[in-house]
Amino acid sequence: MRVQVGDVRLFFDVQGAKLRPKGPWLEERPTVVIVHTGPGVDHLPYKNHVGPALAAVAQVVYVDLRGHGRSDAGTPDDWNTEVWSSDLHALFERLAIERPVLLGAGWGAYTALRLAARWPDAVSKLILSNPNARFVTQRSVAAFDELAGPEAGEAAFRFFSEPTDQTLGTYLRVAFPYVMGPGAATDALVRPEWHFELAVHWSRTEMRTIDLRGELGAIEAPALVVAGDVDPQYPRASIEEVVDGLQDVRVEWYRGARHSVWRDAPESLALIRDFVAAP
């Protein structure tokens, strides 16, 4: 389905009913809205792992952010977390989605955190996988160097310091397999619908300036952070900055897990599911 929100139409998909028969009542289940990672990919990869696991206890809403997947592209000026978080908030109002659980994965956590900070009442719980509050180039480059070797470190440095189609291409070929794990990286490149122009644009613009550390204190929703300790793109020190800034947070580290925590550490799915189902 696709629905008009402000000046764009946003694609969303749903798994699991909101109301289910339970004896003489219709039981109301929580709604989980999944904010995909990126920039430039879509919601589809979440249908393989975390989405189906959560649909057992909740209604899962997958959204393609503006500029991504099947949603309208909009214009490059609006490709930033300020607009993406406003879009999602407007989508909640448009579809009467009340106080959802917001799941932000990797890059999607920027938008999820920003939304929860701007509208603390609009979110009941936060689930974050490998969230960062800002992008620290040297920290990520050093992590690529350490975890993936100098060639990957060099490719990452080139893309981060001069994002173009060429440097992105080299980064995706040489460095990205260490973010996802080799098999998963191929999947992540082939399966979703990529928007490379947006990926380059965001890396040239907001990636250089974003810093949510000062906003995290405004977030009231309890947060669960599932974290992999070997994701060079979102390094451990940067994840810890988010954890330190949140009021009500539980963090679970998974040794050896990379960017897709639930793929590398499937046991995290039960933890996330129980966090959603808890009253």
Next chain:
Amino acid sequence: MKITVGDVRLFFDVDGAQIVPTDEGFAERPTVVLLHAGPGADHSLYKDTIGPPLARVAQVIYFDQRGDGRSDRSNPSRWNLETWAEDLRMFLAELEIERPVLLGTSVGALVALEFASRYPEQPERLVLTSAVARPVHARSIAVFDRLGGAEAGEVAARYFGDPSEITFAEFMRVCVPLYTRSGLDPEVIARMEMNPEATQHWDRYETQRVDLREEVAAIRCPMLLLAGEDDPAFPVTGVEELAGALPERLLDFRRYPNAGHGVFRDAPQAIDEVVEWVRRGP
């Protein structure tokens, strides 16, 4: 979820994703919009019957018609097939649901027929359960008589003759249990957010003027029509009348003995047949 459609907010629920992972990548599945019986009932009637099995092969959209369930009540002058069909058109447009399969039961099936007659290019297919072209109270009374004895027939006659709170209460007690042969689970009734005023309004005013026999000839999509042979609400004689008015080459008409209103509760094999019909595609 809810969405504003014209002057009302309509409640809808969704089960089953539109795009699903496959071995080769991702595949798009059909969308089935479920139009509930009533008026005065709600979408929950599908949640323990056809909804969950259909969600294994399609995206299923449940919604409450204007006046019913969790949707806005609006007012009685808008509780009619024309308005419900227009609501459906706008609902589909707002959510960009293109070429859905419409599945309607009872009055929900009449909404599907009205919609498909007005906009023949829109639905991909129709599943019509306990559908008639025009409600004829005398036919219903005769079947209530046969199934429940003279008292049931008299109670039905009193209600249809003068739909009010008092005659409706009696109808609920004596006649509604005869809707199904296998016994109606009281929990199914308890789960509904009922609007008895909408039911009475329908039986007092709308049933007198509804007659789709001519307009349904405009329908251009394949149809699966299911009838329970022991349905007192929309008796099989009325379903046969509808079948005669529908384009014959598009129609697959199936009758179920010992099955009452809505078919699925008494003849669960009909659920598998509908799921298979939807899965197979046009």
